[in-house]
Amino acid sequence: MTTSGLIVMLLSVGTVTVLFGWCIWKVLTTPQETDKVHGVEFHTPDMDKDS
């Protein structure tokens, strides 16, 4: 592994780790943010209409 390869690796891994950590910190420290942040939800509203 070359020095430039090591730098690229450390920069890439470091950047994504810090970004992910910051997002978790932001979600957990902002009031009511855990209720406002969403991903792929398992239960969608159309399930209730057709049951």
Add this chain to the structure above:
Amino acid sequence: MAVAGSAVGLGNFLRFPGLAAQYGGGAFMLAYAISFLIIGLPIGWAEWAMGRYAGSRGYNSCPGAFAAILNKRWAKYIGIIGVIVPVVIYMYYVFIESWCLGYAVKFWTGGIHLTSTEETVAMFKVMSGQIADGSALTPSWNAALPWLMIVFVFNFWLIYRGLSGGIEKMCNYGMPLLIVLALVVLARVMTLGAPDPAKPHDNVVNGLGYMWNPSKVQIERTQPVAAGENKVVEELVGAAAIANAEQKVAASGGTLKLVTITPWQQLKNPLLWMAAAAQIFFSLSVGFGVIIVYASYLQKKDDVVLSGLTAGSANEFCEVALGGLITVPAAVAFLGLASVAGQGTFGLGFTVLPLVFAKMPFGAFFGGAFFFMLFLAAITSSISMLQPGIAFLEEAMNVGRKVSVTILSLLTTLGTGFVVYFTHELKALDTLDFWVGTFLIFILATIQIIVFGWHWGIERGLKEAHQGASIRIPAIFGFIMKWICPLFLLVIFGLTVLTSVFGFDLSTFTFGSASSYVVDLIGGTKDGKPVATNQAAQLSMVLVIIVALFFGLLSARSKAYQRAEQGLPKHDA
């Protein structure tokens, strides 16, 4: 936790390392990082904002969203790309999902005793059916068929009933556990050294070098190559390998030469850029038609900016810091540099990771747990791929969820059956993954960012995105979304068509052979010799066309979309 969990899938641990290896590692990583910043994040935010807007008008499908935003008759036909992509990808994704389940159970029940690379390659070929078309359908626990049936029924049972509390919790807690397990595996990979003392060059440090070194060093032939020969004789990583190569070149009498390829030379390959961009889209689910559907269920108080950033960063962490550090270095250590790029996009993880577990204490337990967590990650992803199709059928046909799920299950059963039959060299899977999982995603993402930046305009677009958000999208992204992102995508797309379809060589400005994906469909030449078409690849494209026609016909008859075209909400207030 749920957001992070939903972002993690097979793309992180299997597809990404395979592509990075295929395109030479370091330069691919540069293209990948740039793609994340200038297209992944911006298009993700655009999709979240457009989806939520469409939902506020009552439209939950991609064609509905496009019709509601553009108010044009043709808009719904563009939107069906956002249904074709997830539905067709589901058809092969669920096949890979079944391999994960099969590997997990086989590890736990003591069915895996691997001692060599040859054994793990053979095991994967039997499981995936690469030996011959139809061999994956053999009724044996060593083949994919029984696992596929379990996975397929499980997926539709979940999507039909909704995830019960227990399974939802299992998925939500399973993802952090997957990350912890991946860290354990990473620690083992980093301490592998050179597994075969007879091949000291095949070690983890060289694997990391292959993955991350921006420049590549290789031995090339100086004479014109004959048919069947490669110009590149050997790729090299590490000072010792390069020193040996110098001696080999000196002894060759001028027939060989040592060449260093700078990252800038590698980055001239538009296919590399397209693959990097498509991987960003694939793993972030951007340009998929998935985010736009799930965002349509959100309210104005919800934070789509932080949702997009959290999902994106969780995904990048798993992909770059875990997937990128585990699979390729382990592959180089076990298989050697020469074999790494030839394992197929999804195959690398299945041929390499079992060997890593075989060299770990409690390897059967950890191997089973890792593949099972991967299976759970894949379940959440595959369910998310079905929702765009379900929402579309509900809207276009004005039917309830049960009817919609039934129709979609029939369609995907046929499609998956096709993929699982044509498994020789995984031709159907690879063809669909390129033309749908790469090419069509690229087209949809380009259209989405043009609609956001030019039809809506940046001011309105960002205003929509910022509703309910606790953070603001940095102003520079306004410029990126308007200019850089669409221009970047259009240039890469144009160059890819030029080089892959017309065989244009950007370094010599001459026309040569088209890409193998094109040659498979229309025939062509390689090294001056004619190459025949591939029937499985051609039939794969027929499958995509049939699906597109079916969705197109449904869209044309939809009354809901007629209202959207007229700028009306789906239901009167």
